[in-house]
Amino acid sequence: MAMCMVGMDDDATLRTWTTGLRRSAPPVVLLHGGPGIPDYLQAVAQMLDDVTVVHRYDQRGTGESGWDGLHTLARHVHDLKCLLDEWGHEQVVLVGHSYGSDLASYFTLAHPERVVRLVHLAGPFTGNWREPCKATEVSRRTYTQQSRFEILDAMKVRSEAEEIEFLALSWFTDHADRRRAWRWALEAARIRRPINYSMNSQLSADKKADPLDARIDELRDVLPSGSMIIGGAGDPRPADELTRLGTRLECDVVILPETGHFPWLEAPGRCRSLLRSAVEGPRT
Structure with missing residues (x-):
């Protein structure tokens, strides 16, 4: 390469x-x-x-x-x-x-x-x-995950750990395979940065x-x-x-x-x- x-x-x-x-x-x-x-x-x-x-x-x-x-x-x-x-x-x-x-x-x-x-x-x-997409994303998060996502989303400044958590919570809903979704999203959140x-x-x-x-x-x-x-x-x-x-x-x-x-x-x-x-x- x-x-x-x-x-x-x-x-x-x-x-x-x-x-x-x-x-x-x-x-x-x-x-x-x-x-x-x-x-x-x-x-x-x-x-x-x-x-x-x-x-x-x-x-x-x-x-x-x-x-x-x-x-x-x-x-x-x-x-x-x-x-x-x-x-x-x-x-x-x-x-x-x-x-x-x-x-x-x-x-x-x-x-x-x-x-x-x-x-x-x-x-x-x-x-x-956009509206049906957002509804599906919310449905794929637990109540605790959605609450945490909203808290992180509202922050003007996030620490590195908070940014990784925010991105993982944002991206894991993109995957149909619910067993591997979080792992894939967390891996992406750690390397596809900075945003x-x-x-x-x-x-x-x-x-x-x-x-x-x-x-x-x-x-x-x-x-x-x-x-x-x-x-x-x-x-x-x-x-x-x-x-x-x-x-x-x-x-x-x-x-x-x-x-x-x-x-x-x-x-x-x-x-x-x-x-x-x-x-x-x-x-x-």
Whole structure:
């Protein structure tokens, strides 16, 4: 695995990783979620890097990609374009997870000629999904856990231990496998830090100013054939919204049973098969 720091056309430098070798399948770029947390998609890269070259990176302001300026969708879309130019790829398969699926969509809208296929993992969510998601999250916590979560959420400053506890309480509801949910969330809370809350707020506001919901018809018109949405029936975010989005985009949607927000954890074999079929599909 090659790690490389890549400079942008401003004063930012992004940490990137490249695995695999160029073969007949198009190159892949993985876009992590958040926004505001470092990359965590190494396991997904390992599902694909024996068939093609796979890139991933810490988005600016996360992990080792330091940045203290204003975050906008346009800037993050431009970062991805700069990376494709640096890597020498005219076209790639974009695989976005969670918020990364939003970023992949905005990039495709801006540069459809650079995307040979789009794969959405557990996103993007449009329509009225936040209220049912919150209700499911609350239902998966005990009364004591919910009370503790609300106390930690209200704190303006949290200690390191409190931050790890808060993130674990936030994230364990993402998993359908209730036996392993807490362990997975606690492991993630210990390494996917620090959280860039300012970045999260700024990009969330930018998404509201330019909602993807309002651009679905435009996205459908430029969406490459063979693109797909992969979701989990056990994700607290309602899978029905992904199905409706797939209908609007006229693309395939696969909802994996007994699987949450991270399908490669709970359904690794099926997730690997779907990803590889999307990546190795014919170019159009």
